Amino acid sequence: xxxxxxxxxxxxxxxxxxxxxxxxxxxxxxxxxxxxxxxxxxxxxxxxxxxxxxxxxxxxxxxxxxxxxxxxxxxxxxxxxxxxxxxxxxxxxxxxxxxxxxxxxxxxxxxxxxxxxxxxxxxxxxxxxxxxxxxxxxxxxxxxxxxxxxxxxxxxxxxxxxxxxxxxxxxxxxxxxxxxxxxxxxxxxxxxxxxxxxxxxxxxxxxxxxxxxxxxxxxxxxxxxxxxxxxxxxxxxxxxxxxxxxxxxxxxxxxxxxxxxxxxxxxxxxxxxxxxxxxxxxxxxxxxxxxxxxxxxxxx
Numbered sequence: 001x002x003x004x005x006x007x008x009x010x011x012x013x014x015x016x017x018x019x020x021x022x023x024x025x026x027x028x029x030x031x032x033x034x035x036x037x038x039x040x041x042x043x044x045x046x047x048x049x050x051x052x053x054x055x056x057x058x059x060x061x062x063x064x065x066x067x068x069x070x071x072x073x074x075x076x077x078x079x080x081x082x083x084x085x086x087x088x089x090x091x092x093x094x095x096x097x098x099x100x101x102x103x104x105x106x107x108x109x110x111x112x113x114x115x116x117x118x119x120x121x122x123x124x125x126x127x128x129x130x131x132x133x134x135x136x137x138x139x140x141x142x143x144x145x146x147x148x149x150x151x152x153x154x155x156x157x158x159x160x161x162x163x164x165x166x167x168x169x170x171x172x173x174x175x176x177x178x179x180x181x182x183x184x185x186x187x188x189x190x191x192x193x194x195x196x197x198x199x200x201x202x203x204x205x206x207x208x209x210x211x212x213x214x215x216x217x218x219x220x221x222x223x224x225x226x227x228x229x230x231x232x233x234x235x236x237x238x239x240x241x242x243x244x245x246x247x248x249x250x251x252x253x254x255x256x257x258x259x260x261x262x263x264x265x266x267x268x269x270x271x272x273x274x275x276x277x278x279x280x281x282x283x284x285x286x287x288x289x290x291x292x293x294x295x296x297x298x299x300x
Contacts, residue, residue: 001048001187002271003150005034005069008061013069016056017048018184025053035185036068039133039149039235045187064109066181067152068131073237074101074179075227076127076156078169080242081215087245092217096226099169101156101240105179112278113157113177115257118291122257122277125156125243126201126209126265128194130220131185136233144224147233150187151194153265153273154240155180160249160256162291180263181238183271191269194220198268199244203261208251211244 002018003026014027015034029051032038078097079085085092107113115122133149156173157180163172191197194213201209213219218226223241227233248255257263259279266272288294 001045001190003035003038003067003185003187004183005065005067006058006062007065008059008063013065017051017053019049023056023058024051025056026051029053034065034067034069035131035149036071036236039131042235044133045149045189048187064183066106066108067185068181068236068238069106070103071106071236071238072234073231074103074105074240075231075237076101076173076240077218077223077242080217080223081211081244082217083211083215083245084243084247085217087250096218096223098227099173101174101179104176105174107177107180107275109180109182109273109275111177111180111275113180113263113275115259115277115279116159116175117280117282117284118171119159119161120256120287121160121249121254123158123160123248124201124203124208124257124263124265125158125247126199126267127154127156127240127243128197128199128213128220128267129154129181130194130224130239130241132224132233132237132239133188133235135235136224136228139225139228141221141225144221144228145188147224148188148220149235150185151191151267151270152181152185152238153183153267153270154238155263155265155273155275156240156243161287165291179240180273180275182273186270197270200266201246202264203248203257205262208248209244209246211246213241215244216242
């Protein structure tokens with residue numbers, strides 16, 4: 001099943017499920033307008049199959065929204081693809097490297113993604129997003145996938161200059177709009193093997209990334225189990241599982257996103273996520289000032 005949150009001008013967000021070739025409304029029966037609300041209400045994939053909502057005919061101005069508008073947690077995994085480590089000439093980590101984004105980072109499919117004045121080195125990262133469906137605390141790897149509701153696409157937008165300068169990744173990866181998500185959540189029963197999915201990204205139609213989840217250093221089950229040892233995972237939480245080789249920063253020469261660039265991400269079996277970069281204006285040649293560092297120096 002494919003769950004889609006959608007809305008149009010003048011009409012509120014609604015949730016629908018694509019099943020048996022039809023798109024059926026779920027909001028009328030459940031009250032939920034996105035997957036996060038659905039899971040918070042305790043509705044399972046089995047229960048969804050029993051809901052026979054009315055067929056939805058999308059209007060011309062209906063567009064997909066992020067399938068989870070405000071996740072309780074967005075947990076991310078760094079350096080989790082062998083080919084991404086190889087392009088940096090570094091060894092893979094010994095255990096999953098976790099960091100976080102907040103709900104402010106979520107952006108809708110099709111939304112403009114702002115390139116802050118603080119960066120001249122904006123980059124994309126195509127990632128498989130794991131949506132938690134059942135509470136998980138200190139679980140083992142063998143049971144981890146039982147706690148996964150489904151999968152989506154997450155673009156881990158990153159400011160490479162701040163990633164280096166800040167010496168940790170919160171601003172670089174957690175700024176407003178830096179987690180475009182969608183276009184849907186596909187339930188886990190429709191993804192027979194999350195370690196056999198092709199991931200690709202393009203910028204302005206030119207291929208940047210082309211790999212598979214088989215390149216993951218730590219598979220989905222391992223990541224879910226590992227995170228749950230110290231972080232209780234709740235329904236609607238999202239885990240972005242890392243990105244493969246081909247990001248702009250490690251191309252030769254490095255390439256970065258600029259105003260008007262069209263990002264297109266695709267994961268087999270889930271769909272396509274597209275967003276366009278727009279510059280925050282005015283731009284500045286004084287990077288430290290634009291990044292908020294210069295003003296701090298002046299107060300010391």
